Amino acid sequence: MKSILITGCNRGLGLGFVKALVKDRNPPKNIIATCRNLENAKELQELANVNKNVHILLLDVTKTETFPNFACQVEEIVKDEGLNVLFNNAGCSPKSTRINFVKTEQLVDTYLVNTVAPIMLTKALLPVLKKASELNKDLPLSSNRSAVINMSSILGSISANDNGGLYPYRCSKAALNMATKSLSIDLKKDGIIVTALHPGWVKTELGGPGAPMEVENSVASCLEVIRTLSNEHNGELYQWDGKRLDW
Template sequence: MKSILITGCNRGLGLGFVKALVRDRNPPNQIIATCRNLDNAKELQEIANENKNVHIILLDVTQTETFPNFASQVEEIVKDDGLNVLFNNAGCSPKSTRINFVNTEQLVDTYLVNTVAPILLTKALLPVLKKASEVNKDLPLGSSRSAIINMSSILGSISANDNGGLYPYRCSKAALNMATKSLSIDLQKDGILVTALHPGWVKTNLGGPGAPMEVESSVKGCMEVIRHLSEKHNGALYQWDGKKLEW
């Protein structure tokens, strides 16, 4: 892939993906990384200063009215090549989410970040995604042509839910899974692959210190999945090691 855009890169998995991509034996020509505040993204800035192919763009995914202007900034970077991969990685999860403690603000705010933002950002970036697909029309569906990856979670799987609770996060990711399926149908005619990816339970701010996986391990596995995306992945949910998960 010549270009990839990753949201939420100031820390955690987003930052981990940027680190892995710049070290890759065949790194993308353009790595576009977003963050909300440069003051909280010192390490990301250091990476950008050392790698000319890394571009930082400020983006608060809750401010959906800024998406058209953001899309214009992306177009200025990728130009006539278009955008090969949109990775909707930014996400959030409130802490106390058992039924006795969940509230309206938690539900609405989480849905905005985890579901509404990826849908509307995809909408805003469709022109550059379609451009990449057209430029690479001789290639099969995949990340080398044009792909949208939505960072989901097994916690959004209805069939795998055997613990209950986590209402804001579970419901928002289940909704994102539905959006992934619909987008995969709507955009297949344009040669754009859409899939959902579960990174595992990872030691990040969201996953917590007790998670069993390190960021590096999750990122390494996810990158292999992304590299080998094909038509079979379209409209489905896969985890970091390539295993297909049930909705």
């Protein structure tokens, strides 16, 4: 893939993906990394300073009205080559987990970040995604042609839910999984593959210090899945090691 856009790169998995990609044997020509403000993205700025293929763009995914202008900024970077991969990585999860403590604003705010934003950002970036797909139309469905990756979670799987709670996060990720399925159907004719990816339980601010997986291990495995995407992955939920998960 010549270009990849990753949201939520000031820390955690997003930053981990940028770190891994710049060290790759064949790094993308353009790595577009977003963050809400530069003050909280010092490490990302350091990466951009020494890697000319890293482009930092400011983006608050809750402000969907800014997406059209953001798409113009992306187009200025990728130009006629289009965007190969959109990685909707930015996400949030409130601390309250049980029904007695959940609040309306937690549900609404989490749904906006985890579900609405990925859908609307994909919509805004469709022209550059289609451009990359058309330019590489001789290739099969893959991340080398054009792909949308939605960072999901096994916690959004209805069949895997055996202990309840986590209403904002579970519901928003289940909705994102449905969006992934619909997008995979709607965009297949354009040669764009759409897949949901579960990174595992990772030691990030969201995953907590007790998580069993390091960021570097999750990122390396997820990138291997992304590189091997094919038609069979379209509209499905996969985890970091390539195992398909049930909805």
